[in-house]
């Protein structure tokens with residue numbers, strides 16, 4: 001593979017992604033502070049969902065344990081700050097490295113199974129991670145979690161200091177990471193490797209008989225998806241100054257699946273829309289009624305009936321043919 | 325020269341001896357046909373050669389190297405390509421993407437560092453043209469007619485540029501004209517590859533094959549030139565189903 005194979009294809013869909021990125025940036029200037037606060041949080045979670053989509057939407061592997069890699073990122077960064085006094089960038093990278101290693105180990109084990117067994121195995125490992133966080137309560141403060149002080153959330157560069165706990169900076173940091181992750185994903189799914197992932201999703205035996213080793217390609221998808229989760233987790237800890245065991249619970253393994261399904265599995269931009277819609281849906285309904293989860297469920301069922309391929313998946317079928 | 329060889333190759337499904345202790349030799353450069361009644365074990369036999377199906381017993385040798393335990397994807401890399409009897413394409417991808425993946429696999433193996441987008445595009449288009457599917461580039465495989473799906477299957481096999489091409493009933497669903505086209509294509513491929521052809525259409529077999537192996541109930545019933553086989557009494561019996 002030459003470097004040129006990694007250059008993005010500059011077609012209209014590339015520019016569509018750039019337009020979405022630009023639109024997200026412009027929201028900072030038009031949204032009231034309450035909503036830009038929500039969007040900063042949503043954008044971090046979108047990064048998580050983007051990675052989940054690589055594994056689920058593109059490679060066709062349904063993991064029920066991605067909270068493990070999200071929390072590996074979160075605690076990899078958070079614990080380094082809390083106990084080792086690491087500064088922001090080293091802590092951020094230690095979160096990513098932690099998630100990468102955990103995903104590599106768990107992925108190489110879990111990918112020996114397929115189908116329902118794979119779902120169960122990934123879920124069991126994630127539950128183990130969750131219980132470990134609770135067990136090492138002394139360091140992690142378990143369910144209650146711990147706060148990451150403002151001092152560790154500063155980028156210092158010579159005389160310039162950027163405070164990532166300030167709302168606008170937080171928004172910009174989340175936006176920047178999301179933009180990079182989105183573009184990398186776009187390049188990945190159109191790369192030779194991405195095509196093999198899709199091939200495995202569509203017909204594994206066929207792909208194998210074209211000479212591709214399914215295990216190797218699935219593992220690469222699994223690890224990259226884990227890295228995305230780790231980036232999101234570490235970023236969350238740093239931007240919102242908190243790490244807690246809730247983020248390692250089963251709920252956070254199911255959420256990315258819902259976001260991806262809602263937005264469109266196997267569409268690069270799907271999770272962006274899925275996460276935003278779902279987040280605002282929950283936000284709006286929870287103000288109206290205490291039984292909001294019931295209504296969220298109803299809305300999801302209706303959406304699945306009306307648009308079984310998710311928002312962008314359905315749009316791709318009707319209008320945006322060939323949307324990556 | 326023997327290119328591929330099996331020793332006592334067997335595959336039993338419970339009590340069914342689909343393939344039973346077959347000793348078989350494929351010579352380099354030939355077009356070999358495998359014929360036999362339905363359920364004779366032809367697909368199972370060839371599936372073991374390409375690695376899709378694990379043998380329950382016996383060995384497979386490729387140029388005297390034992391490849392019995394080599395995975396299917398590695399065998400593809402060693403130059404063995406297989407096209408499925410029951411069409412197995414990427415049904416939700418278009419023709420272009422189907423063939424591109426096959427071409428990509430080969431280019432990545434052959435010249436890992438020189439696979440440019442342009443080269444990939446050129447070769448994919450060439451392979452589509454070769455089987456006459458150039459006009460269907462953007463059509464989803466699932467929307468193709470059965471015959472065209474078979475052609476797509478063939479294009480994917482050819483794209484691998486294999487040393488041994490194994491075709492499992494490739495002409496099923498072809499129109500008369502497509503069968504003639506197919507014959508020409510196979511002769512062309514056989515100039516630098518070895519072809520193993522499972523085929524029911526006896527006209528195709530007789531006009532293409534250098535030699536024929538007849539399987540019946542998991543065993544080799546007869547082997548020889550098309551003339552030998554045509555006049556073999558045991559083969560007649562097996563096909564007519566009388567004793």
Ligand SMILES: Nc1ncnc2c1ncn2[C@@H]1O[C@H](COP(=O)(O)OP(=O)(O)OP(=O)(O)O)[C@@H](O)[C@H]1O
Pocket residue numbers: 337340341342360361362363364365366367368369409
């Ligand atoms: N996966 C399987 N499980 C159980 N039995 C099988 C399996 N695959 C094949 N068989 C049996 O093995 C025998 C040989 O089947 P095979 O498909 O190899 O025959 P064939 O010669 O290719 O027949 P056809 O001409 O119909 O394609 C048949 O009796 C079939 O029912």
Ligand SMILES: [Mg+2]
Pocket residue numbers: 366367368409492
């Ligand atoms: Mg068969």
